[in-house]
Amino acid sequence: MIKKIISFIVLLVIALALLELCSFLAFPYLTEKPFDLQALREARESRRDFLREKLGAYAEEDARLYYLHPYLGYNGRPGRNSFGQVFNEYGFLGEDPPFPYKKKEDDFVVAVLGGSVAANFSITGKPYLEKRLKQLAPELSNKRLVIVNLANGGFKQPQQLMALIYALFLGSEFDFVLNLDGFNDVALAVENLNYNIHPLYPAGLHMGFTSKGAEKLDALTVDSLYKLRRVLKNENKLLRALDKPPWKYSVFLNALTTIWTERSKKKIELLNITLAKQTQYSVLPDYRGPKPDSSKSPYYLAIDAWLTGSEMIYALSRSKGLPYAHVLQPNQYYDNSKPLSANELKIAYTPKFSWSHIAHETYPLLVKQGKEMVKHNFPFYDATMAFENAKEDIYIDVCCHYNERGNELLADDVAKAIATEMKKKTP
8 A cells, every 4th residue: 555655656756747847848838938937936926016906996996097087088097007107197197297398498398199009109119219309300419308198098089189289278388299099099989889979079988987986887897897806816816826835936837827827918908898898888878979970981980080180280289380290000900010920919919809890991091091181291190010020029909009119110100200390390
């Protein structure tokens, strides 16, 4: 009997050793990362910080990221965190510079309009934009680039226009107005119609949760919040368990947890989207607006609003003596705009979503409309092919957002647009 037990233990040890060896050899292929215990521990801790923050936010009486705004529809809740940045007292990402901003002698101040892509670019893309501007526009070589972010997640026309009016009315001083948009203006406008919300009203995707207090949550929203919290809690428990010896030294368990985390990220992202979508069903009539003209196609309504809003921003900018550039942002659902990597296809490409389909259908129309605008000397710049030759990972989610490398590449197109418009202004 003792021999059998010893034999069993020996076989078990050998099996575990083989499992660990095979896991070590397969680790780079399974996770696309080298096996580094210290790096894995730090990644888990960073991930657990994120999970704890999300669980803490959803445990509050009011978990809303945005609040209703009298002029902009909604804006970020001051002090809340989004994309690694904190909303300032006016509800825009980034605490520096102060808002409304007053120019200093050596400043070159750019107001950035748009949605979350523009908001992220105003922060992550700033150092790359400043470097390229100094190369392309000698008159700016001794200037300090100051970016005033007036963009926010989900903003679409006419919110870009309203944000600029609001900032100027408060006394902000700018040298240039940049509008970096496109995706929200078509995807979220048409998506509104699917929930009987007027396409020119703020995106129901954001207004759904924002327009109701925690005490007014409907059953669908409560169910979705429960599912989301359960996924967050399960991943947090797993990561916490792996931080204890001897498990934290296991190559197999580290590989398993790394794969679990990647799948969990995608699941959390999809659950967040589902939550936002479901809250639109119960948006109050006050936030739905009038019925749109049914004789016009949804795409026409969205693109017309996108164009009209930009034209009005241009007119307002000119009235203030400010050069303006309208840049159409890149998007993964625009055909042949980027060779998507295997990882991007896994984490950042979901063509079955309604907005993915909308973007795929409307982006060619936006590009075509942009070419017509250029024929009439409108300062429109098409940046949809900014990632055309980028084989590395750029897209980080199924919507539209980029990593730092993506913002670096986009900065090149944006800098060219700004430099070109600045030369037109210079006699």
